[in-house]
Structures are given as structure tokens and as C-alpha cells.
Amino acid sequence: MKAILFAAAAATALALAACGGGEPATPVEPTPAADAAPVTPEPVAVAAAPTGPVAMPEPTDIAAYMKARHENYEMLGKNMKVLQDNFKSETPDMAAATAAAVNVKAFADAMGAWFPAGTGPDSGIESEAKANIWTDRATFDAALTKLQAESVKLVAATDAAAFKAQFPPTGGSCKNCHDTFREEKKDQ
Amino acid sequence: MNAPTPSRQKVWDIPTRLVHWGLVICIGLSWWAVENKRMDIHYWSGLVVLGLLAFRIYWGFAGPETARFASFIKGPRAVFGYVGKLFRPDYRASFGHNPLGALSVMALLLAVAVQVGLGLFASDTSYVSSGPLSNLVDYETSEDITDLHEDFFNVLLIVIGLHLAAIVFYLVVKRINLVSPMISGSRKAENVEGPPTGIAPISWVRLGIGVVLAAGVVWLIAR
Numbered sequence: 001m002k003a004i005l006f007a008a009a010a011a012t013a014l015a016l017a018a019c020g021g022g023e024p025a026t027p028v029e030p031t032p033a034a035d036a037a038p039v040t041p042e043p044v045a046v047a048a049a050p051t052g053p054v055a056m057p058e059p060t061d062i063a064a065y066m067k068a069r070h071e072n073y074e075m076l077g078k079n080m081k082v083l084q085d086n087f088k089s090e091t092p093d094m095a096a097a098t099a100a101a102v103n104v105k106a107f108a109d110a111m112g113a114w115f116p117a118g119t120g121p122d123s124g125i126e127s128e129a130k131a132n133i134w135t136d137r138a139t140f141d142a143a144l145t146k147l148q149a150e151s152v153k154l155v156a157a158t159d160a161a162a163f164k165a166q167f168p169p170t171g172g173s174c175k176n177c178h179d180t181f182r183e184e185k186k187d188q
Numbered sequence: 189m190n191a192p193t194p195s196r197q198k199v200w201d202i203p204t205r206l207v208h209w210g211l212v213i214c215i216g217l218s219w220w221a222v223e224n225k226r227m228d229i230h231y232w233s234g235l236v237v238l239g240l241l242a243f244r245i246y247w248g249f250a251g252p253e254t255a256r257f258a259s260f261i262k263g264p265r266a267v268f269g270y271v272g273k274l275f276r277p278d279y280r281a282s283f284g285h286n287p288l289g290a291l292s293v294m295a296l297l298l299a300v301a302v303q304v305g306l307g308l309f310a311s312d313t314s315y316v317s318s319g320p321l322s323n324l325v326d327y328e329t330s331e332d333i334t335d336l337h338e339d340f341f342n343v344l345l346i347v348i349g350l351h352l353a354a355i356v357f358y359l360v361v362k363r364i365n366l367v368s369p370m371i372s373g374s375r376k377a378e379n380v381e382g383p384p385t386g387i388a389p390i391s392w393v394r395l396g397i398g399v400v401l402a403a404g405v406v407w408l409i410a411r
Contacts, residue, residue: 078327080315085323168316175314179225182313 049099050078052106059116062123069114070127072107079103080171083154087167092160101163104170105151112144128183143177197377198386199284199369203395204255207244208370211237211300215348219341227317234307235320235406241300243402250394252387254284261294262287274362281364281375283382292351299340299347306337308409320410 053072059065082100086092121131133140150170157166200208214237221229248257262270266287273279285293311318311330322330358364369375377384 077313077315077331081311081327081330084311084315084318088323171314171316175225175312175316178314 049096050075050082050103052103053110056110056114059119062118063125065116066119066123066125066127069119069129072111072114076104076107079107080174083167084171087164092163094158094160094163097163098155098158101151101154101157105148105155108144108148108151112141115140130181130183133181140177140181143173143180146176147173149173195377196374196386197283197380197382197384198374199254199382200373201252201255201387201390202373203243203247203390203398204251205370205373207240207247210240214240215300215344227312231317231319234304235410237300238304238308238409239402239406241297241304242405243398244297246398246401250398252390253382254387260285260287260290262290267291279362279379281380283380283386289354292347292354295347296351299344303337303340303344306333306340310334310337 053075054068056068056072057065079100083097083104086094086097086100115129115133117134119127120129120134121127147170150166150173154163154166154170157163214233218230218233218237221227221233247255253259270282270287282289308319308321309325309330310333311322312334318330325333355366358366374386377386
């Protein structure tokens with residue numbers, strides 16, 4: 001019986017460590033409120049809020065252009081992270097989510113112009129952009145149109161329930177394009 | 189008393205075998221799912237791995253003799269002693285994990301724990317799916333953890349490879365089939381250590397506590 005008590009204690013400790021250990025680090029969740037009514041979340045300035053797209057340079061310096069494009073996608077990822085964290089939260093910070101949604105829409109509207117000729121794998125520069133972006137442009141543009149449509153709906157989804165319903169199809173439209181046009185990271 | 193000597197020695201209880209084959213299936217399924225862009229399956233399969241692991245850790249304290257860490261984890265002296273007698277004519281198979289194999293078991297459990305632990309905080313590039321705790325870390329950390337989760341799979345494969353190599357070694361060199369007892373639970377009771385009948389029946393209460401604990405750990409993390 002001693003062993004079983006010890007094991008139970010150990011497993012409970014494991015469970016508590018896994019759960020309780022992380023709580024204070026939660027960036028978006030305010031103190032859990034029992035009621036489901038939207039509460040004004042305390043502004044927790046863990047990191048600066050991500051921005052919209054940065055203007056792309058002229059594609060004269062291909063390497064610099066591709067780097068700027070990569071950084072823009074990183075920033076888009078940070079906005080998606082804010083949205084996803086709020087999507088997972090029981091009390092999403094809708095001000096932060098809507099700001100990020102507005103940014104995502106700005107990315108969706110801008111990125112169609114980010115793939116001029118010569119900035120793909122033929123540049124010889126390491127990139128996750130696949131050659132079919134340039135050879136199958138119609139499909140690429142259709143995928144982009146889908147993202148634009150979903151991001152418009154996401155911006156409009158200003159209450160928590162609508163936001164939670166609209167976030168998955170928005171992410172789905174990212175995946176829809178990535179599955180076809182984005183190279184999987186290769187093992188070094 | 190002339191009771192007939194039992195011809196089979198029970199070495200692995202049903203929960204231990206289920207955990208073993210459950211890990212085989214779920215690790216394989218997780219790999220298949222990620223290769224086929226089925227992150228929904230990967231997510232649930234990973235959570236099952238987490239539950240199996242939590243149960244196995246508990247069972248390492250509450251399970252029958254051959255499942256208990258305290259009974260099979262031995263010091264360097266026992267490990268070297270075991271290696272020394274491996275090729276002696278009076279070699280007898282260990283009851284459950286041998287002292288060298290115990291190191292492999294711990295390496296496997298640790299590697300699976302690291303891999304599943306990293307997965308909890310990982311995230312895919314499309315933000316369609318992510319580990320259940322990815323919201324506790326920032327963008328860069330989640331990205332780094334995702335890379336580690338991908339890379340560490342190779343470490344897991346190496347440990348699994350060693351495990352499989354050992355099984356082949358025992359089968360070919362020692363003529364001992366280790367796979368069959370992991371399926372049936374028992375082995376021929378000749379040239380073996382431990383009690384001839386093997387492990388005692390498991391306690392249903394202890395099993396029930398373990399199942400609740402494992403499910404609780406998964407629920408706390410995934411809710």
C-alpha cells in the first residue's frame with residue numbers, strides 16, 4: 001500500500017506540475033472569471049503586439065528581397081500565434097485578436113505581389129517557396145483569394161463565439177496553400 | 189507435495205503489454221500522420237502516448253514485480269555482472285528486464301517523454317494545429333521547440349533501433365524469443381530466474397487508479 005500511495009503522489013505531482021507550472025506564464029488569459037460574460041482582459045505586456053506587413057524593397061537585390069519576404073511571413077506567424085492563443089483561451093482578448101486579424105488581412109492583401117520572377121528556388125537562395133508558385137500561378141492566386149475571404153470574415157468576427165468559429169477556416173486557408181506551395185523544412 | 193512444475197513463467201502483465209504495443213502503434217501512427225499532414229491524428233495520437241507514458245510511470249511503482257523500476261533498475265556492478273555471464277554455459281534468462289535491458293527501457297521511456305513533452309508546446313506553420321500547451325510559450329520558443337520536436341525524433345529512432353537490435357541479438361545468438369512473451373505474457377520456464385510461476389495477478393484497484401491518473405494527466409493538459 002505504501003508503494004501505491006507513493007505512486008499516486010508522484011503521478012499527481014506530475015499532473016500538477018504539468019498544469020499548474022504553466023499557469024503564470026499564460027500571456028493572454030486574465031484571472032479566470034467564473035462567468036462567461038466578456039470581461040475586459042488586463043493588458044499583459046509580455047511582448048510587443050505584432051504588426052502588419054512591412055513594405056517590401058525593390059527586387060533588385062534578390063537575397064534582400066527574399067529575406068524581407070521571409071521576415072514578413074514570420075510577422076504573419078506572430079499574428080497567427082496571437083490569434084491561436086486567444087482561440088485556445090476561455091476568455092479571449094478580443095481587442096488583441098481583432099488587431100491581429102486586421103494585420104492578417106493586410107498580409108493577405110499584400111502578399112500576392114511578393115513573388116516576382118526570380119525570387120523562387122531558381123535564385124539558388126534557400127527558400128521554402130516552391131517553384132510551382134510561378135508555374136501554377138492560377139492555383140496560387142485562388143489559394144490567396146481564399147485566405148483573403150477568410151481574413152475578411154475573421155476581422156468581422158468581433159465577438160468571442162464568432163471569432164472561435166472563424167479562426168480554424170482562416171488557419172485552414174494558410175495550410176491549404178502551404179500544402180501545395182511551401183517546401184517542408186529539410187533535415188540538415 | 190508433488191504438484192506438477194508449471195511449464196510457463198508469467199513475465200509481463202496485461203497492462204504492461206498493452207502500454208508496450210500501444211506505444212508501438214501510437215509512435216508509428218504519429219509518424220505516419222505527420223508525414224501525411226494529418227496533424228489532427230498526430231495530436232490525438234500524441235496525447236495517447238502521453239497517457240500511456242503517465243500510466244507506465246505509475247505502473248513502475250504500483251505494477252507487478254517485473255514492471256517496477258525498483259526491481260529492474262540495477263547499478264553498474266549488476267550491469268557488468270550480467271554482461272559477464274551472458275556467454276557462460278550456466279546463463280539463465282532474467283525474470284523480466286535484465287540489468288542491461290533495464291537501461292534500454294529507461295532510455296526508451298525518457299526519449300518518449302522528451303518527445304511527447306516537446307510536442308505539447310509545438311505548433312505547425314499554418315496554425316491549424318498545435319500542441320495543447322503551445323499558448324504558454326511565445327512565437328520564437330514554440331518555433332524552436334517545434335524544430336527540436338522534429339530533430340529529437342531521430343534520437344527516438346536510434347533508441348528504438350538499439351532496442352530492436354537487442355531483440356535480434358537474443359533471437360539469433362542466444363536463441364531466446366523476447367517478442368513472444370511480450371505478446372502472450374509468458375515464456376517457457378526453463379533456464380530462467382525468478383519464481384517458476386512468475387508474477388502474481390495484478391490488483392484491479394491499482395490498475396483502476398492508474399487508468400484514472402493517466403486519463404487525468406491527459407485531461408488536465410488537453411482541456
